[in-house]
Amino acid sequence: MSFQMYVPTRILFGAGQLNHLHEQAMPGTKALIIISNGKSTIENGALSRTQEELEKAGIPFVVFNKIMANPLKSTVMEGAAYARENGCDFIVALGGGSVMDASKAIAAMATNDGDLWDYVAGGTGKALPLKEEQLPIIAVTTTAGTGSEVDQYGVISNDETKEKIGFGGYDSLFPRIAVVDPELMTSVPPKFTAYQGFDALFHSVECYIAAPANLISDMYALTAIENIGAYLARAVKDGSDIEAREHVAFANTLSGVVMTLSACTSEHSMEHAMSAYHHDLPHGAGLIMISKAYFTHFIEKHACDDRFVRMAQALGMKDAKDPMDFITALGKLQEDCQVADLKMSDYGMEPSEFLTLAQNARATMGGLFMCDRVPLSDEECAAIYEKSYR
Known part of the structure; x- marks a missing residue:
């Protein structure tokens, strides 16, 4: 505590x-x-x-x-x-x-x-x-x-x-x-509203499952996740929906605070490597691309089963009982925001560079790997990229 x-x-x-x-x-x-x-x-x-x-x-x-x-x-x-x-x-x-x-x-x-x-x-x-x-x-x-x-x-x-x-x-x-x-924020185009909203979401998701998570960071993170889950799709659909914009902005500010209380995990290091090599890739889009494979990896490792269940509930799946329900809820939100079909190949990424990206992620922002509850190797990072690729 x-x-x-x-x-x-x-x-x-x-x-x-x-x-x-x-x-x-x-x-x-x-x-x-x-x-x-x-x-x-x-x-x-x-x-x-x-x-x-x-x-x-x-x-x-x-x-x-x-x-x-x-x-x-x-x-x-x-x-x-x-x-x-x-x-x-x-x-x-x-x-x-x-x-x-x-x-x-x-x-x-x-x-x-x-x-x-x-x-x-x-x-x-x-x-x-x-x-x-x-x-x-x-x-x-x-x-x-x-x-x-x-x-x-x-x-x-x-x-x-x-x-x-x-x-x-x-x-x-x-x-x-x-x-x-x-x-x-009302003039931000739909796809960038989605990219930015998912960046905010992943700040809180990562800080919630990170090893340094604590009582107060959990409070901020879960409230942010709830607001993103309830309002992001509305903001994407109608940029002039000021109520939705306000709740997503609230979630984003909470997600900024939570990073000072806990820490992001290796997902952010992995995406930073992607956009370091491919500057046209929006940060939020890169996170979306690898998110389902990334979090599935930690669910399969049973890093923190109860926390994944709680996040699925926060995203709106009130009867969630299985950690994989989080992936289901995450996938639904991506579909609702029309970002479920993003392709790494559209930004010039190729499978031959996955291990290089993994090594770059650790060399440049290795501290975030230390915040993972279960160690993640370079080979496992490369495998996450591979599973995310299309």
Whole structure:
């Protein structure tokens, strides 16, 4: 029952909450607004609304608009240089998980010398400690997927070394303020609503079956799973369903908190390897592709039978009694969200690389393998990829 909890982010949650950002104490005097390299935040009005809030607060700003779906180290370094050149002393991360992840790395490198990979632990990273305080962050999330608005980590890709690794862990990388306003999420297309929702789901599923799970992480995880199970398909079917959007956003924020209390498992390491080699693969889509084979493996190992039964119940199968009922419930949700037929081959993956991906997963993010209740070998990882392949 032991746990430690520290989640210092002030959360503004609910429809219309972005309108209250200007009322909050700003953590600096000039903001770097970081957005993606797409058009969504401009076209849906999120950028102009955020700029208006900063203007109301008397805060000048500049915009950095180069973050891609799987943010690269090179872009992080460019963003950090831009923050220094423009004298920005805090960051407003406006976007989805990629923007928030990249913003944490930019916040660190805007005040620290050297290269980001000097401070990355894992793979070819040098694991040096950050010496200077990072820039404070306000996170305005426009998606419901990663929970990055309430945790102190980000995931960055190094295209030179084919590595995708989590970065952070410093208390100062927790966003000072998180705005979780489902009004900003209504324009997310159905398939990306599904990908992001399943990412949130798997954060909680993994944290629930992980070895470090505890009393309070279980509470967050199960509540998140229940909300995803009840509302994600509705949000996918009708993006303007604000009630569904709000519940999925709630689940996502809970899933972000639960990662600070427990830990994800090797499923996330395995997917990070997939998208490290195939940058066009959305993270949530990769997780969906391997999920049924991955969790079936641990069910067959009887890693935690009772927990799989409880998760099946949380997903809506109230009479679940067998651990495999979780796979049935998971498959039904994927069908309801029209993502049950995703193909690894559509993103260029081939069976010949499965062992390489398995080895990359362990080399770059081996710590998550240590959170599995039953050890998972490279050969077993490769077999999971193979069973998932089509």
